[in-house]
Amino acid sequence: MKKISLFDGTAITLEEILDARSARAERQRAFLAEGGMSLISFALNMPGPVKQSVTARRVFEEGIREIRKDIESLSGTVPGAEKAASEKAASEISGKTAEKFTAETAKKTAAETSEKKAAEKAASETSGKMATEKGRVILREDVSHEMTGSQAFFLLNLPADRIKKKMTEIEEYHPLGRLFDIDVIGPDGVPLSRTQFGLPARTCMVCGENAKICARSGAHSAEIIAYTLNDLVHSYFRDKEADRVAICATRALLYEVSTTPKPGLVDRANQGSHSDMDYFTFVDSSATLCHWFRDMFCVGWDHADDSPESLFRRLQFIGKMADRAMFRATGGVNTHQGLIYAVTIIAAAIGKMMRTGSAEEIPEKHLIEECRKIGRCSLREKFGCSGISPETGEEKDKNKAPEPLRAAESESSLINSGREAAKGNETPAYGARGEAAEGFPHALNIGLPAIRKWLAQGCSLNDASCAALLSIIAETEDTNMIRRGGNEEAQRRREEAREILRNMTAETIVPDISKLDSDYIRHHLSPGGSADILAISLLFCFCEEEGILTGDHA
Template sequence: MAVRREEEMPEESPATLKEILYARELRTNCQRRLLAEFGRPLVSFTLNIAGGRKAFPLAERTFREGKWLIARELERAGIPVAVYREDCGRTGYAGFYAVDAGAERVKRLAAAIEESGPLGRLFDIDVLRRDGTKISREDIGLPERTCLICGKPALLCSRSAAHPVEEVVRKTQEIMRSCFQEQYAGRVAQSAVRAMLYEVAVTPKPGLVDREGNGAHRDMDIFTFFDSISALAPCFRRFVQEGLDFRGEPRKLLASCRYSGLLAEDAMFRATGGVNTHKGLIFSLGVLCAAMGYLHGNGLPEDMDAVLEACSEIAAPARGELEKAPKGPPTHGEKAYSECGFSGARGEAAKGFPHVKSIALPLLRSLRKAGLSPNDAGVAVLLHLISRVDDTNAVSRSGLATYRAVQSEVQKCLSETSEPKELLNLARGLNEKFISLNISPGGCADLLAVTFFLSFLFPGPQ
């Protein structure tokens, strides 16, 4: 997989001082026209970007974020916007809002946005009274803004050129990049947590923990899963960040993520009192989160096929480790591989999750499109996975012959019906049988969670 990194700053020549000053004059004239035409206080929104390069992808995204925050804050405060005008070009981005509210009140809202986080430091949200005079921060009892570099008054550093422009530009890009990476990591990690919650909530699940019982388990229930999922939430953000920060071939990313994986397992065991609820899923969703981060951080395509290809490359070393003799007591996965040739979570990830891509995800999408609830669609998907997947967890608990016999039974039932109610009854009946045989298809449950995860991030056909 070739690595490509898009530059935040364009190669085109920067705007000249003359162009910047002319653009500033045009924006001032626009403010005057809007004040005269609408007779209302005016919000003027621009970005604090040093140097001549004012327009580039990160800056445009920052401007869009600021626009959304301003619109949301005005809406929350019940302040109507009489008109909005925008001026965007190589000299920068500007938005103007004529609003129906007192200027001082609006300025307080604007200052709250500017103080809301690092990205807000790059927002310059002026509020003009009806007569065109500007309300300062001091007018509403706030201190003046501070310098990005040293923390001293920004106006003082700007007028004295206290810092090289290049340093200020680097700091500006760093703030933008960091903010949007955190947003991205949060969105992907949230999808991972949501997928885990959906998986455990799907009911009935043969032999597995669900809302009706503990399945074939005596050491865990649904609350044990909730405890584990809550503890793992920040861990998935860390996996995404590992991918965002990594530069190199994806097959080398797994080594970088190993320690984060161990920390995630520690968090799980602390939360559950030593019960293994999600060890396999930490690996599967961890690889997926790292793959998402890797593609995003390197400016590569982020469609589902690209993500699964990246997973395959990232997980390849783990698949190779199964060929080696374990250094300590073998895990369930290692034992299943040595005895049955089942490669488990490592094999699924190294192959790009073929059962999810070809069976589970298309089925989930079609059932949801047909109107089934996430629960009923999830039960159907799980049954299809049980019928097709070599589940190392199930085999380690019941033996290969027993599991193959159960798979054949599920395959036969699925060939006879696809009615949702009948599948729910089938799953409930199988639960009793799985409990009696001590079968818990945890690997299939993990793949159900992976299916939900991909459906959240890629809701349409890929």
């Protein structure tokens, strides 16, 4: 496994390094000449001749985010800031500027002593300065990215000692802190040192001893230092992104079961047409699967250079372990076996693309193509096909609206068995295997657009998900519905769903589907495959929301 590297960049000369240091010092002096109480000067500790790369830029952006958070947390501690905020609010209400408000206040106190008036004037100027411009705590900031490295400057209206303590915490406790070089400089132009505040000296990134001593003695080779830093960065970004994707997947499972009402399905109101499971059965299963989703992402990340076939074999193994964990959590009840298959492919594909790509956000259309490659391995294994049209020998039209596809029921194992043709049907129903091999068309072309549509009309996510589920039922051959009610009943229910949707408004979503729920329960119907597609739609929705995916799959 090749790790991501800080040092996949262009080497620069020693002269260029020294010139960059001189330029940095000159810029620090220029910033301080503009005023302010302190200056933050931020860059990366990157030993060696390579100072800029895609990974280095990502590390730098992590540092910038942390610095801005700490500046924001300290902004409320500036003397006079609270008063400034109240003065600004008062001036906005009255239609006056902060300066006029302060002047009127001064006029009313004309009879007071000159000493008190002078103090009020000073306070007025300070608070007015803070109040008249949003974000005035940061007087000026500048971020640049050169071949000699990225750097940032923040000129602040904050005391240098407070800033130094916060910046030292970032360097000490952030997982990437050892790579951060954050100088805090006072108005006199002198950088504040850790020893001034009784703070510990920086430690060596390799052995944990005093960093300056190790650097001066050359205790560690450049290769060892590079390996240590690359391992640190690789693990940080892999773990961070794995957590984000696992959280999105777990949320999708929990939101799907929590969506209420749902026709014939377990939700917060009832057990639907199921006597062997309830809402909390699904909660237990979802909680158990969270770390497995994380592992699925990591398999894609760690084996990004593998062929789709090799990656699929690895995913089969972890999918089986997730299956067993689910059954242990539910006492033998199958709640999510279909979704385990789908999330395995999606999470691994995201992991692979994040590992090999340069962008933090993945275009949905690129992710879908990766899912197709992995999903077709399953079809080839079970059915001897891979989503290729038997008539033309070419790949099926990816942009065409999907024909009704039998959604696999949640009662079946989708990682271990394909969905055979339903009784009375001539064509095979590939279920979740087919859905994955075609790039989850029903989630992306029906479920997700429906969620967006109803959210845009002001619906809650719960109601939008209810309506989206009905859209999925209307356009999907759900093998669970066929098994429970037969082909004719399943077709009648699709037509019924279409009719309800034609007249549905945001206000009628819940009452319309509540009636349908009662009817489905009476007839023991349960669109479990459609519920899986809703969960996948929610997963894509949450990944977009979190900035993991960009929604341009069309």
